[in-house]
Amino acid sequence: MRSRTMQILALLFLLLAVAVAWLWHRNRQPASPAEPLVIAANTEYVGTCAVVAAQTRGYFAAQGLQVKVLPFSSGKASLQAVLDGKADVATVADIPIVFAAMDGLPVKVLATLFRTGKDHGIVGRRDHGVVTPASLKGKRIGVSQGTSGHFTLDVFLNWQRMEGREVTMVNYKPEELGQALQRGEVDAISGWEPFLGATVKQLGDAAVSFSGEQAYESIYNLVALQRFTSQHAAVIPRVLRALAEASAYCERAPQELYGVLPATAHLNRDEVLNAWPNYHFGLELDQSLLLALEDRARWAIRNRLGSSREMPNFLDNMYLEGLVEVRPAAVTVIH
Missing domain, CATH: 3.40.190.10 (Periplasmic binding protein-like II)
Structure with a gap:
């Protein structure tokens, strides 16, 4: 009986040794490259x-x-x-x-x-005469042409019964829009967050915002x-x-x-x-x-x-x- 028990233990030990050796060998294999x-x-x-x-x-x-x-x-x-x-x-x-x-x-x-639908819009400067959406007529507006900011601006102007040719669109990179408005190179900008929010914060009371929620999703x-x-x-x-x-x-x-x-x-x-x-x-x-x-x-x-x-x-x-x-x-x- 004791001999059989020893044989079983020896077999279990051998199986355990084989399993440990397999795991060690597997872990040494180079992992598949990402x-x-x-x-x-x-x-x-x-x-x-x-x-x-x-x-x-x-x-x-x-x-x-x-x-x-x-x-x-x-x-x-x-x-x-x-x-x-x-x-x-x-x-x-x-x-x-x-x-x-x-x-x-x-x-x-x-x-x-x-x-x-709530991250696009227009920010203007009150001291440049931008007070209402209609007051955008004739103004210089900074926009990144060929982007969603451009589309939002066109649709927004259309709501005011204006065409794009009734404003002067000035092309900037998105990250340049806020600075252009602060320097007074344009009267308003059209774009998206976080650039709009940062511009409003920097301009303070001089800023006026118009949401583009209905213009663009x-x-x-x-x-x-x-x-x-x-x-x-x-x-x-x-x-x-x-x-x-x-x-x-x-x-x-x-x-x-x-x-x-x-x-x-x-x-x-x-x-x-x-x-x-x-x-x-x-x-x-x-x-x-x-x-x-x-x-x-x-x-x-x-x-x-x-x-x-x-x-x-x-x-x-x-x-x-x-x-x-x-x-x-x-x-x-x-x-």
Whole structure:
């Protein structure tokens, strides 16, 4: 009996030794290299929260991604980085996607990350005669042409029964608008947060603000070129899974994100938290995006802003496969 017990113990010891040796050998094996990915993003915009959170909280790393985030001051500049081969994907609002499609560029929307209707508007100077929306007539207005700020301004002027030619639009980079208004080079500016809020704070009582809430809903997206979607189809679901987890975190934890996001780190904490319910984070590819792109395209065609006078088929600019794999119920694009 004792002999049999010793045999069993010896066998167990041998199995344990084999298991330990296997684990040691496995741990000595080089880990699979992380997939490199460069994301161009307007890190000064709250709509990039999911990208920043996925990077800082390790959601990208958990998906086997080695991500580098290149900061830009607009989605337009971020998309240009992808077109120039400096980045793999970009965060961008709808207007630059429209111009890219009208130019025949193979831009693909992987997912919408963020929506809000309360971050665009116009800031003017009272001492320059800007008191009411109607008083914008004849004024010099700073704007980043070909962006959502440009679209917002045109729609806002239209509500006042004005045309774009009844004001003088002066083109600036988004981060230059506030300084231009402070220096008095323009009488008003049209753009988005956090630049508008910072300008109002700096001007104090001299500032007057007009909301662009009814003029424009910001639909912020993750995009890539068709070449990337063809060559890295297996990577895209991993990117989207990381961003889905990060979006949920952005939605529920503004108190923790306030000091981390470049877009909010230097703003008043209470104001940021009060505004947070107006921000909607989460991955989707909704039919309403196609309708919005068509609406922006009609604006561009009417104002002769693009190289084409034809309405693109924006369904060609949708990459549905990635989000279908990760979150199929979030894909409502009719195709």
